[in-house]
Amino acid sequence: MVKVAIFAIGSELLEGSIVDTNSSWLGARLTKAGFNVDDVRLIPDNKERIVNILKKSLKEYDVILTTGGIGPTFDDLTAETVAEAAGKVTVMNPEARDHMIKWLNKRGVTIKESHERQALLPADCILFKNGSGTAFGFGVEAENCIIISMPGVPYEMHKMFDGYVKPYLLERFELTERFSKDVRIAGLPESDIDDVVRELNIPNGLECIINVSKGECLVKFRGFIQSIVEEYADKLAKSFPDNFVGFGNDGLAYVLLRLLREKKMTLAVAESCTGGMLGKELTEVSGSSDVFMGGIISYSNDVKERLLRVPKNIMVKHGAVSEETAKAMAIGAANQIRTSCAISITGVAGPDGGTEEKPVGTVCIGYCVNGEVTTKSFQFPGYRDAVRTRALKTALREMIELIKNK
């Protein structure tokens, strides 16, 4: 087993100014490739502390990956701390300096002393190219460990890892790729799924992990023998005929778009309280344009009335948040955008706007499929963001159910 530690460097991460997404991204890629990610740690911009943690860790891990702290500013300490932990000095690296100067010149940026600092790297390091920024990555051998440092900007780090760091690691270590299959289940409590997982009697060597997130459950099967991974994932999926969404990382939007494409249907949205979230989610899937035609964000009642043709008397009688309005919105979206299907969402996302009759979290969703319209009301828990996210996931999930057997 090749043991890996991932360290994200930057005080802003510990203080919650920004969320570290790099470690999660690296963890997924490394795990799949067969590495064991045993430690993920956020470390403040403190020289002594970074050196200490690196020194201790290089005795415990085969690979240490760091992200962040290689920029030009005063609090960028990675190069000097890695050098110190590995018992090396930093020297001006001509190749890294040359790249930086060319990069900045091309963009008309004046080179400053602070920029030069970026090319001070540990002696005898391996360089990893950066095709999308000024700072190169670098690898340093220390005891039986290799420390590889990459930028903290996700886009730069992703490209560097996939293009240079991962190939280097795969050549250096002999690994067996892990196979995994994820089963997505929606609309059931975690404990119900857990019961069935226990009954499957999962064999040694096969791992099963259950994740829960706003209205969806992801059960991950993972192991080195592909047929066993497939067998158990399929078994679990078959145990939940009504709640199984799909395999893999394909989200609900992906599954819905695929289904619509198969059935040669097209989709429009009418969004009130979600304000564009449903459209965003659908258009995150590249190539969605053959199925998803567009939508109307009807945040104001005037827009509901004029652009979605929701009759004013319906809103007056039942309220803008009602199944009646949701129904008219869904019909309006299908008619106006000229699609065979439409989803509408109207609700009270909070924190204000709730009443006794319709408290915060009340959401009405309308589904139009080939002219047939159904509606449903929900009472979602949580903050504004949670209410909106649950509304969107529920809408996608129920729409999948509705068109599955059409």
Add this chain to the structure above:
Amino acid sequence: MVKVAIFAIGSELLEGSIVDTNSSWLGARLTKAGFNVDDVRLIPDNKERIVNILKKSLKEYDVILTTGGIGPTFDDLTAETVAEAAGKVTVMNPEARDHMIKWLNKRGVTIKESHERQALLPADCILFKNGSGTAFGFGVEAENCIIISMPGVPYEMHKMFDGYVKPYLLERFELTERFSKDVRIAGLPESDIDDVVRELNIPNGLECIINVSKGECLVKFRGFIQSIVEEYADKLAKSFPDNFVGFGNDGLAYVLLRLLREKKMTLAVAESCTGGMLGKELTEVSGSSDVFMGGIISYSNDVKERLLRVPKNIMVKHGAVSEETAKAMAIGAANQIRTSCAISITGVAGPDGGTEEKPVGTVCIGYCVNGEVTTKSFQFPGYRDAVRTRALKTALREMIELIKNK
């Protein structure tokens, strides 16, 4: 200084199945309250490893906060590992059991053996109530440290921390609140801002942290003397008259909505490649409905033509991704939604759809302010998500500039 470690427990976090946002959320709140967050670590669901890290850490920190691993499933190990690290046994906690049973009964869920496990907590622990889930939090004294364990579900954890854990910690430790002021600057490279920060000669005791994220720079000043924090934040803001966006955590959407409100203007959007992202961003700000009326997601050209009234010959002659189309979309949105202002975005987000003339990343944005329309073209780097995010932030930023002096 009260030293705090935050441990997020769950193999899925290290393997990148989900991103840990809890630690960042806790880090921000604790830092503001005057605690020092010195360690954030993700720990796999491995009994020995959790116990080891806890045992070592309780000698180093005054407070250890854990999230995750207190649910009913087989891989939930927090209670037993915390107990072992603290030299205690686990016992059935009647109050926690009672809460769980009531909670589940109310929701019609059958109580199972796995549920009962949730109420096996370390002996002599303090309980922290959970108003939004089955599992209570618990605190255990060990040497000179208090270990407090909370759920991993963000919504449950947030409520528990704010309602019970934070008040408990504030009573237990005497702390001085930290003051902070964030300065948001857009459209400049980090190194330019760094230069000015260095020239400010920041005094001892005042911290300054620079964060960069897709097209925006956040400079955070922090210290225990409010007047000094304010003074230096103001100085920095004044150094960038053209690129200063605003103070605080208020994002671009918040700033734009506030400006529009002040000027009694209203806003509509017309979104092609962003597919609803701009609407989502604007409606994330609660109370946006007095300014933001709605929009049209014109993912297909047919919708651009019919609902936004973009003349067909413009799209044929210049293409759907062109400043001419962006201009017509902005005018169309303002006319159709009946607002004084509108923003339109059309572009090639990728990964497909790029041409030599208009490669992936080409985005045209239109701004309509009281009938006056301006347009701009951009070439954004990055993946689909980065292109879409940059497009949206640029659109908000430029719109702020346009209406600032109206």
